[in-house]
Amino acid sequence: MRLAKHLAHAGVASRRAAEALVFAGRVVVDGEVVTDPARDVTGDEAIAVDGRSVRRAPERRVVYALHKPPGVVSTAKDTHGRRTVVDLVRSPGTRLYPVGRLDADTTGLILLTDDGDLAHALTHPRFEVPKTYRAHVRGGRVSERALQALRDGVRLEDGMTAPAKVRQPHAGLLELTMHEGRKRQVKRMCEAVGHPVERLERIAFGPLVLGDLAEGGVRRLTQPEVERLRKAARVP
Ligand code: URA
Secondary structure (H helix, E strand, O other), rough: OOOHHHHHHHHOOHHHHHHHHHOOEEEEOOOOOOOOOOOOOOOOOOEEEEOEEOOOOHHHHHHHEEEOOOOOOOOOOOOOOOHHHHHHHHHHHOEEEEEOOOOOOOOOEEEEEEOHHHHHHOOOOHOOOOEEEEEOOOOOOOOHHHHHHHHHHOOEEEEEEOOOEEEEOOOOOOEEEEEEOOOOOOHHHHHHOOEEEEEEEEEEEEOOEOOOOOOOOOEOHHHHHHHHHHHHHOOO
């Protein structure tokens, strides 16, 4: 589709006014100023007018999976100038939001998207999207009793935790699947049963798994993967 027509469809301006915006050099496509209103676009590009990104149609929004390294914060901006997960994803002209949070020292799967509704639904406890963590804990083998306590719910200062799936693939390594996402929840739960966490990694988020994505690696989710996420979060 022609760029000016695309801008008009996106509600930026009338077709004629959109052409004028393009001629005036006020439109950026994938980080590059474009002055030809007839430039062909698919709608997958990141397009901005006067520095403000043009909202993609819902079926064109992007979701990235990042294997977060340690020491990177998962807010969109850090007040102390530390590297953020957004800094690790190259997506010119697109405003990305991290979906939920991981502690700075936690590694593993975090999603980033320009779709605010999807991000909200994926992190809202009401939609109960499960997340799976792998926790290396201190204190050796975790007793069956402690495992059962983690499954049934443990008392934390902000209340009982909801039931979780917990298994111990080998002594001192726990795999926990839970729907809640309270602050430092996995660490606090493990500590509550006498096994502080040494290292924490998230290996799945809803229907998506970290798989063999290398630490620091990023990949854009395919359309079928995004559809599965929407289904998991019950976003139409
Ligand atoms: N639980 C934690 O304790 N930390 C995380 O980063 C995520 C879940």
